Amino acid sequence: MHQSASSDIAPDFQALFESAPELCLVLRPDLTIVAVSDSYLRATMTKREEILGRGIFDVFPDDPADATATGVHNLRASLERVLQSGASDTMPVQKYDIRRPAADGGGFEERYWSPINSPVFGEDRHIWYIIHRVEDVTEFVRLKQRETKHEKIAQDLRSHAARMEVEIFQRARDLQQKNIELEMASRAKDQFLSGMSHELRTPLHTLIGFSELLNEQLEGKLDEKQKRYLDHIRKDAHHLLSLINEILDLSAIEAGRRELRRESFDPALAIEEAESSIRPQAEAKSIRLQTSIEALPVLHADRLRFKQILLNLLSNSVKFTPEGGRIRLDARVNPGGVTISVLDTGMGIAREEHTAVFDKFHQTGTTTKGIREGTGLGLAITKALVEEHGGSISLESEPGKGTCFTFTIPAERTPSP
Numbered sequence: 001m002h003q004s005a006s007s008d009i010a011p012d013f014q015a016l017f018e019s020a021p022e023l024c025l026v027l028r029p030d031l032t033i034v035a036v037s038d039s040y041l042r043a044t045m046t047k048r049e050e051i052l053g054r055g056i057f058d059v060f061p062d063d064p065a066d067a068t069a070t071g072v073h074n075l076r077a078s079l080e081r082v083l084q085s086g087a088s089d090t091m092p093v094q095k096y097d098i099r100r101p102a103a104d105g106g107g108f109e110e111r112y113w114s115p116i117n118s119p120v121f122g123e124d125r126h127i128w129y130i131i132h133r134v135e136d137v138t139e140f141v142r143l144k145q146r147e148t149k150h151e152k153i154a155q156d157l158r159s160h161a162a163r164m165e166v167e168i169f170q171r172a173r174d175l176q177q178k179n180i181e182l183e184m185a186s187r188a189k190d191q192f193l194s195g196m197s198h199e200l201r202t203p204l205h206t207l208i209g210f211s212e213l214l215n216e217q218l219e220g221k222l223d224e225k226q227k228r229y230l231d232h233i234r235k236d237a238h239h240l241l242s243l244i245n246e247i248l249d250l251s252a253i254e255a256g257r258r259e260l261r262r263e264s265f266d267p268a269l270a271i272e273e274a275e276s277s278i279r280p281q282a283e284a285k286s287i288r289l290q291t292s293i294e295a296l297p298v299l300h301a302d303r304l305r306f307k308q309i310l311l312n313l314l315s316n317s318v319k320f321t322p323e324g325g326r327i328r329l330d331a332r333v334n335p336g337g338v339t340i341s342v343l344d345t346g347m348g349i350a351r352e353e354h355t356a357v358f359d360k361f362h363q364t365g366t367t368t369k370g371i372r373e374g375t376g377l378g379l380a381i382t383k384a385l386v387e388e389h390g391g392s393i394s395l396e397s398e399p400g401k402g403t404c405f406t407f408t409i410p411a412e413r414t415p416s417p
Contacts, residue, residue, distance in 0.1 A: 025132040026120075029083060031056050034129070043136050044098050045109075056132070063097045063108040071096030078117050082130055086261075088118040093137060093209050112141040114206045125259075137206060144210075144219065157214075157233050161207060165236075208237045260302040260388055267296045267338055267409075270303055271331055274310035278318060285323045289314075293331045296338050297411045305385045306409065312382045313342040313405050320403070321346035337391070337411035343404040349397040357395070358383045382407075 017024070017035060023043050026035035033051050041048060044060070051059045057076065062069035071094055078089045094115060097108040114135040122128040211234045214222070222230065275291055282289045299306070310329075317327045325345040332339050349357060358379050386393045386407045397403035 023134045023136065025056065027056060027079070027130045027132060029127055029130070031079060031130075033059065040134075043134075045101055045104070060096070060098070063099075065108070066097065069095075069097065075115070078115070079130060079132075082117045082119050083127060086119055086121075086127065088116060090205050091115045091117070093141070093206070110138070111136065112138045114209070116205070135203070135206060137210075140210065144213070155229070157207065157211060158229060161233055161236055208234065211237065260305060262300050263303055264298050264300050265303045265306075267299050267306065267331065268293050270307050271310060271329065271340070274307050274314060275329065277311060278314040281315070281318045282327060285318065285321070285325075287318060287321055287323070288326045289329075290326065291329045291331070293329075294333055296331060296333060299338060299409060299411055301389050301409055305389075309382050309385050309407065310340070310342075312378045313407075316378060316405075317342055317344035317346060317403070320344070334408060337409050339406065339408045341404055341406040343402065345402045348399040348401050349395070349403055350399055351397075354395055354397065358393075 014035070017026075018038055020037050021039055022037060023040040024035075024037045025033055025040055028034055032053060032055055034053075036046075036048055036051065046059065057072050060071075062072045074091065074094055075096070078091050081087075081089045091114075094113050096111060096113055098111050100107055100109050114137050116133050118131045118133070119127045120129040120131060211230055214230055215227075215234065271291065271293060275289065279289055314327065314329070321327060321344045327342065327344045330341045330343070383393050386409070390410045391408040393405065393407035395403060395405045
């Protein structure tokens, strides 16, 4: 962890990190421990001077007396996925027992954790560190193992979901102001806060995980009322997670923290993958999905964000196209790259709204189900991603006559070595 030397009043980020309430470890790519929060030390019954500079699996081995222990294997696999993909990896709830100090009798103590591993990139876009953040959910698991009544658990989860909804949207609203303050901070500070942004999502992953455990009815059958409560909890939690992801995604783009990872790829293959992902939604409404793809040039662009643009537009068309309608995707070559159009036979958009549809939180109307869905951020994110690639996006539409979104992506050459 690096401390800013920009002024006499610069915060001591190492001290802030170590005193944070979250349970966090910072690892090098070789999986040696370089920093740890006080909360993590307390939760794992370890001392900072005894674990810094050591490999994580030397400090936290599996219980040799437990032949079914999988903690080391699962955590190692997650860390390797982060190093290979450069993306955060959220793990399911893990049973990973902790070794007790000799003064406390030695042996291992049964523990359950909800972990997430996130990369921290250096200026060279290589991974410098991995932030390993966990939430100790042992007491919750033990409560379940003591066969507490399912109705009480469901009520507790629903109350927790309601509190989380208020807290998450409060934090999301505050995030924009914090980004303004963080613009003057050092790169180390930005990297630290980028990793900690997952604190908004980790509790929801835990909530979803335990609601799914309850739904499996391993500890006994649920009555119809309990099933209905549990279904509300699960759906609302997934909805909240989707809203948070969209808000955080747009905030990252606007703050300039989202950098394109350009690579050379065949856009036709990416289009086919996006079409395959959206086809089940279209078929559920008996919508005919067609594509027409010319021989396209290789793009040097961010493949993941390119697919996100396609999925946003196709998903929008499915949402606003009635059953039995049609959606057509055309991809063709233009003098500078690729032009893609998504045309549907949906409800259409009034001309006076053609510019506003790309504004944040703007919603043009209800879907074919007669309800408003989402945050109104999808098209704003899509426009930002297209423009980050040096392209442009436009639409043609009339109420009752469908909509056609068209965007271009330049076919940039791969930079010379």
